[in-house]
Amino acid sequence: MAIKWLIDASYFVAAVLFILGLKGMSSPVSARKGIIWAGVGMVLATVVTFLTPGMGNMLLMVIAIALGGVLAWVSGKKVAMTDMPQMVAIYNGMGGGAAAAIAAVEFARGEMHGMVVTLLATLGALIGAVSFSGSVIAWAKLQGVMKNAFRLPAQNAVNIVLALATVGLGAAIVISPTVDPMLVGAFFILALILGTIITLPIGGADMPVVISLFNAFTGLAVGFEGFVMGIPALIIAGIVVGAAGTLLTQLMAKAMNRPISNILFVPMAAGGGGEAVEGEQKEVGAMDAAAMMRYASKVIIVPGYGMAVAGAQHKVWEMTELLEEAGVEVSFAIHPVAGRMPGHMNVLLAEAGVPYEKIFDLEEINADFAQADVALVIGANDVVNPSARTDKSSPIYGMPILNADMAQNVIVVKRGKGTGYSGIENALFYKDNTRLLYGSAQQAVAEVIQHVKAMSV
Amino acid sequence: MDGFVAVYIFMLAAFTGYEVISRVPVILHTPLMSGSNFVHGVVLVGGMIALGQAETPLEQAIGFVAVLLGAANAAGGYVVTERMLAMFKSKEKK
Numbered sequence: 001m002a003i004k005w006l007i008d009a010s011y012f013v014a015a016v017l018f019i020l021g022l023k024g025m026s027s028p029v030s031a032r033k034g035i036i037w038a039g040v041g042m043v044l045a046t047v048v049t050f051l052t053p054g055m056g057n058m059l060l061m062v063i064a065i066a067l068g069g070v071l072a073w074v075s076g077k078k079v080a081m082t083d084m085p086q087m088v089a090i091y092n093g094m095g096g097g098a099a100a101a102i103a104a105v106e107f108a109r110g111e112m113h114g115m116v117v118t119l120l121a122t123l124g125a126l127i128g129a130v131s132f133s134g135s136v137i138a139w140a141k142l143q144g145v146m147k148n149a150f151r152l153p154a155q156n157a158v159n160i161v162l163a164l165a166t167v168g169l170g171a172a173i174v175i176s177p178t179v180d181p182m183l184v185g186a187f188f189i190l191a192l193i194l195g196t197i198i199t200l201p202i203g204g205a206d207m208p209v210v211i212s213l214f215n216a217f218t219g220l221a222v223g224f225e226g227f228v229m230g231i232p233a234l235i236i237a238g239i240v241v242g243a244a245g246t247l248l249t250q251l252m253a254k255a256m257n258r259p260i261s262n263i264l265f266v267p268m269a270a271g272g273g274g275e276a277v278e279g280e281q282k283e284v285g286a287m288d289a290a291a292m293m294r295y296a297s298k299v300i301i302v303p304g305y306g307m308a309v310a311g312a313q314h315k316v317w318e319m320t321e322l323l324e325e326a327g328v329e330v331s332f333a334i335h336p337v338a339g340r341m342p343g344h345m346n347v348l349l350a351e352a353g354v355p356y357e358k359i360f361d362l363e364e365i366n367a368d369f370a371q372a373d374v375a376l377v378i379g380a381n382d383v384v385n386p387s388a389r390t391d392k393s394s395p396i397y398g399m400p401i402l403n404a405d406m407a408q409n410v411i412v413v414k415r416g417k418g419t420g421y422s423g424i425e426n427a428l429f430y431k432d433n434t435r436l437l438y439g440s441a442q443q444a445v446a447e448v449i450q451h452v453k454a455m456s457v
Numbered sequence: 458m459d460g461f462v463a464v465y466i467f468m469l470a471a472f473t474g475y476e477v478i479s480r481v482p483v484i485l486h487t488p489l490m491s492g493s494n495f496v497h498g499v500v501l502v503g504g505m506i507a508l509g510q511a512e513t514p515l516e517q518a519i520g521f522v523a524v525l526l527g528a529a530n531a532a533g534g535y536v537v538t539e540r541m542l543a544m545f546k547s548k549e550k551k
Contacts, residue, residue, distance in 0.1 A: 011502075018496045019473060025492040025542070026481035032542045035492055039535050042499060046531075049502050055509030057517055064508070064521050065501070068528030076536030087537050088491045091498075095530035098500045101523035105507040108516045116460060215494050222500040223470070227463055229503045235463065236470045238500070241493045243474030248481075248490055255483070342486035350544045361483055 003051055010048040011233035017041030018237045022244060045233060068094075081351050082308045085341050086142035089211045092218050093135025099128035099221035104188065106228055110179045117228055122170045124224030126191050131217040133195035138211050141202075151201040156265055159198055166190040198264065205382070206263045208341040209252045213260065216245025255336030255400075284435035286444060289411050290451030296373035298329045300365065302404050303349065305339050306379020306415070312441035313352035316378060319445055320354070322452050331358050333365045333402050335383035366403050375407035377428075379414075379441050385426045395424060410434040413444045488541040495534030501527030 017037045024034025046065075050058070072091065079087045103125035140146040152158050169187040176183070202210055219241030226234025253260050284292075293299050301320070307313060320330045332354060338345035349359060360368075369375060377384055384404040387394040404410055405428050412429060414436055428434055437444050481489055504527040508520030 014499070018499070019477065022474075022489075022493060022496060023477045025489050025538075026478055026485060028482065028485060031485060031488060032539075035488075035495070035535070035538045035542055038492065038496055039539075042495070042501075042531055042535070045499055045502050046505070049505045052506060052509060055506075057508050057511055057520065060517060060521055061505055061508050061524055064524035065505075065528040068525040069532040072529035072531075072533030073536050076533045076540070079537070081541075084487065084491070084537060084541065087533070088487075088494055091530050091533040091537070092494045094526040094533070095494070095497050095500050098504050098523045098527035098530060101519050101526065102500070102503045102507045104519045105511055105516050105523060108513065108519060109510065212490055215490055215497075218500075219474075219493065219497045222497045222503070223467070225500065225503050229506055231503060231506070232466060234499055234503050235466050236473075237496050239467055239470035240474035240477070241497045243471040244478040244493050245474075245490070247475055247478050248486060248493070252486065336483055339487075341490065343484045343489075344487045346484040347487055347541050347544060359484075 003053060007048045007051060010044050011231060014041035014045040015233045015236040017044070019240060022240065081348055083143070084347070085208060085211060085344065086139045089135045089142065089214070090139040092211065092215045093132045093139065096128040096131030096135060096214065096218040096221055099218065099225045100125045100132060100188065100191070102225045102229065103128070104184070107179050107184045115174060119174045120224040121228045122173050122187075124221040124228065125188065126166060126170055127217045127224070128221035129188055129191035130195035130198070131214045131221060133192040134199040135211070135214050137196055137199040138207055138214070142207055152197070155201055159265075162190065162194050162197060166194050202263065206258065208337070209249060209258070209260065209263050211341070212245060212249040212252055216242050216249055219245050252337070252342050255342055258399075279430035281429050281436050282434065284411060284437050286437065286447035287451045289435070289437050290448045290455065292409055292411065293323055293328065293374050293376065293448070294326055294452050294455050296328055298372045299323060299374045299376060300331055300333050300369060300372045300404070300407065302333050302335075302375060302377045302380050302384055302402055303338065303345060304378065304380025304383065306381075307441045308339060308345070308348045308379070310379065310441035312378065312445050313348055313354075315442055315445040315449065317352045317354050319449050319452065320358070322449060322456070326452070326456055331360055331365065331368070334359055334361055335380070335402050336362060336400070338380065338383060362400055362402060369403040369406040372407040373409060375404040375410045377404055377410065377412045378445070381426055382424060384428050385424065387424070387427050391427075404428065405431060408433065411437055413437045413439070413441050415440060488538055491534060491538040491541060495531065495538050498527065498531030498534050501531050503527070
């Protein structure tokens with residue numbers, strides 16, 4: 001069986017390439033090589049699978065690969081960097097759906113070898129289906145298709161009843177000696193509803209952690225189905241991703257100071273919570289803002305998702321270069337959850353051409369705010385809210401924040417007077433040394449650039 | 458597959474996944490999540506084998522969906538990850 005040997009050997013090489021690829025991706029220097037190795041592994045595994053003896057439906061298979069592959073390839077090429085998180089969510093959901101569908105085919109064939117295999121197939125189907133429908137909801141929310149967090153009355157009770165019912169049906173499938181199509185159908189429908197219901201009430205700000213969690217879920221589902229199909233490469237790739245994804249989810253949740261159980265079961269109170277903030281917001285014009293920064297010696301820029309949405313990162317970098325020509329020391333402070341996912345903001349700034357050396361994370365830069373003349377907050381809100389340090393009743397109490405309020409002066413670029421993404425009042429905006437520069441980030445920074453240029457002549 | 462061999466594979470793979478990620482800098486969290494998303498796109502292989510064995514129209518239909526979704530996971534995951542990481546590369550040159 002030379003063919004069989006070739007296939008098994010190729011799967012083995014692919015599994016090694018996946019692990020090396022992931023290892024490579026965990027360091028900036030080798031990250032690019034990492035994804036290419038993993039890509040080579042994927043192509044190898046896919047190609048040799050065509051050689052599997054006794055495979056039917058080849059035409060159907062080629063059509064499915066071409067259709068799915070090309071559609072995803074094209075949409076992945078086109079998507080804007082700001083929309084990356086929901087793209088990852090949707091691709092991940094497809095993986096979960098694929099794992100669930102594999103289980104469904106096995107159920108339809110009705111050839112389950114023993115209870116352990118049936119158990120793992122069912123588990124994989126459950127996790128995969130939840131990951132699929134949950135990821136679709138996550139995508140819809142981040143894409144803006146679905147605007148509001150939607151919370152059922154007695155949400156947690158509904159979740160628990162639904163989860164128990166789904167697990168009960170799954171157990172019935174595992175125990176029953178024959179495959180009952182009605183039972184299997186009901187099981188899949190319930191699992192899909194479960195994923196939807198769990199994800200619906202989760203606020204947009206928590207979504208990255210949820211996407212990461214579903215990513216780990218899909219990994220597990222793939223691993224389980226790999227066992228059912230008897231392909232070790234699937235088991236290894238799936239479980240490695242399941243474990244890595246779980247760790248990544250924990251890291252993200254830690255960065256946001258929100259335990260995963262809280263994110264799933266205690267969604268942030270929308271538009272409420274925390275003490276009311278006294279005082280008023282003081283406005284500043286673009287010219288004064290420009291002067292404050294032009295004649296400062298040290299400016300720290302705190303970019304947030306608002307800047308990225310406005311596509312202002314290129315303007316911000318242009319302004320930074322101007323200020324530096326004028327002898328101002330400028331650095332960027334990145335909160336761990338700036339953007340929509342940890343590291344998202346770094347990617348966005350990298351895209352605009354901001355060099356690594358100017359970008360600092362929370363631990364590195366927080367002590368420097370006290371020496372800064374100006375902290376420029378662009379489209380960020382909760383990550384600079386001092387209530388997180390002081391106000392125990394605030395929903396974000398305890399979250400590590402950037403100490404922008406410690407700077408001599410704070411300029412906040414903001415579209416209007418409203419509260420931000422999470423709907424929490426920000427005490428920073430009312431402080432004596434804070435000035436608000438209203439306008440879209442793009443236009444406000446463009447005006448500042450004009451004035452800085454005028455001053456440099 | 459022998460039951461216990463599979464359990465060993467599960468365990469070792471889980472430790473590997475945990476170790477491989479444990480010292481990743483925050484800036485790479487997003488690309489890494491995307492990259493691991495790509496790796497579980499290998500579910501495509503499982504989908505292909507399932508479809509290859511499918512006989513009834515129902516099995517073929519579900520198998521088709523499995524391959525379609527798996528291929529989208531793999532292709533999309535690769536493109537998106539590669540695009541993000543390419544930016545890190547181009548910047549290092551400057």
